[in-house]
Amino acid sequence: MLRVIAERYRQGSWTGKFPTQEPCLPARFRGLPIIAPGECPDGCRECMDLCPFGACKLRDGQMTIDLGICLFCADCPACTQGKIGFSADYRLAVRRREALQLHGGQPLALAEPLAPDLRRLFGRSLKLRQVSAGGCNACEADCNVLGTLVFDLGRFGIQFVASPRHADGILVTGCLTENMRSALLATYEAIPTPKIVIAVGACAIGGGPFRGSSEAGQGLDALLPVDLFIPGCPPQPYTILDGLLRLLGKRG
């Protein structure tokens, strides 16, 4: 027992001060993409061809990036004109699928809180059932890490629970494999209403790296009504936490 106390003393305290204090992210972290201002060269459509996942589109001669599809690749090949960069902004969660369309010069419409009635129900206690449906274990790991003492998810009243019957919502990761479809839907069904649905990671939002595979889905919103989209491959843990807190109206 004394050894435990001695070791505990040596390890010190690590609980972070988020959200009162902003997280300290590595210099090379790739957050919210930045589209350089200004017109694209006439007739240039290389971003539409060069992004392997089709995350870039042109609207009125302006580039838009679908953050639900973007993998925040370190060596983003989409624009040889250097119009795409990455900022250190980790806040990416939104409420609607369309809000993930990033236009140059326009801020992202970050997630609004739940409607007042749902907030009254879940605002101080949100229990989530996590389902991995074709996830590579990176999104899963970054959800799991929220339970560790640095993030200490419990202090926000949020908890991952072992049964859908105990849950207020479902948090889905993975590219929605064909083989997981029925188990995923059954888990959703087993959650009592009202319930919320959260899609975490590029795979759950739009198939991720496996977009187009016959064994992968096209996005969770085709199967279930999604209340929160958290993009990234995988999203930084703070991106996930920020999204959850916004949904509960605890940030903004």
Added chain:
Amino acid sequence: MSIVNGILNEVWIGNGKQVPLEQIPILAYDIFADSVLTEYVNGSRVAVYFGVPPENPAEGVSLEIFAVMARERHSDFAIYRTSIGERFQSLTPNCPQLHLFEREIAEQYGVVPEGHPWLKPVRFHASWRPGHDAWGRDTSIHPLAGAMDFYQVNGDGIHEVAVGPVHAGIIEPGHFRFQCYGEKVLHLEISLGYQHRGLETTLIGGPHPATTMQMETIAGDTTIGHMTAYSKVIEGLAGSEAPVRAQAIRALGLELERLANHVGDIGALSGDIGFLPTASFCGRLRGDYLNMTAALCGSRFGRGLVRPGGVGFDLDRELATQLLARLEAVETHTLGACRLFFDTPSVLARLERVGRVTRSTAEDLGLVGVAAKASGVPRDSRFFFPTGIYRETFDEMITDELGDVFARSRMRYREIEVSIKIIRRLLANLPEGPVRIAPGPLRPNAFCLSMVEGWRGEVVHVALTEEDGRFRRYKIVDPSFHNWSGLAIAMRGTQISNFPLCNKSFNLSYCGFDV
């Protein structure tokens, strides 16, 4: 540097090397079977075994099979190749390590290994040869995951426990079927495939623009392991090697990946026992190692770090010094957390003699990595098939003895110490030079293999190229593919309440298995 012996019809190849396909003779099936089994009896083991549709369809030939046998004693791989019709004699009864590989071939190409003692689907996808199904199912319908006959024990007091695919924690999906007598597990059958993303079919005709990102997500916790294996295949096919500085940075990433996962595993085991101090400490420390990887490349899982031809990120003196200082601080806490765990009698009482896999069972099943080493089987490709910087830096392969949960846990503790040493050495003496030299065009009609020691064990990638250098077939073997059977065997005769502990002590990948 493959050595081809035309007289004996044997081909040997080194790790990361390529050989022209035409130099691998197509043996008659009985000669092939005899060669593979002789290798096995002589102490080699199956590294990878897979089917490829024949290039020129001929009468009576449905499939070619390649067997790659790892030969630790020679530091090389023997390749055998044969062709089969719709049915072939199963080699599993004589070589149990083949059981999943043969099932996989049956599922993928609808051919039947006759005499296979356990012929069931592996991942539950439709056959890749429409109209041919090993179980006679309708090939136009996607099979239902888990739809197979499970092994059942009958009798008084026997009951069955089914768990999954959705588990209680934040875990990937899989189905476990226990046959129990009271608390005692008589048999555990593990049925996976829920994570199947169809990757190997997607890779045909590659490399595609999306291939890199798919390789990095075969198993997200082994991003660097799989990506290094892939990069080495590309470099092998291009006849080049990554520059030495890049190899050092890759090793840095690989050892950080090992540290993050091993530390996390000790924390998870601690949590399952209910020993919360180490569980809490390690949960935080795991993140510290991930954040060191993020300092290198911006991603906690090493996305973007490894690229064919080298690495995507360099580090300057300042970052190296910074990482060394961080390592120093984290090391003290890591070793403190581990010491506390392994010095606590109530912890040891829970770990020892639980979920034992004997050395001979581990060898029969062809276990790899931590699970094999814990049972006393020397298996570490950093030691036996070293490439890159490991040719000079790795001489400390660790094995344990008893093959129980304790041994698998202690393996991690001891590997943590070694990895920290390797990282310190690498950071202090990073070789100078470029970090990336773009590989040239891929050699056509070639066979290339690479093996990388990921944190769970060996990651094996094989590519066969077409006339134009594109992938005719790309085969991926995650260490979990070999090791899931080990978990099933470890549970035999033990209490069902030991399952979480046994499972954590293996901590296998579902998506790496399911690809």
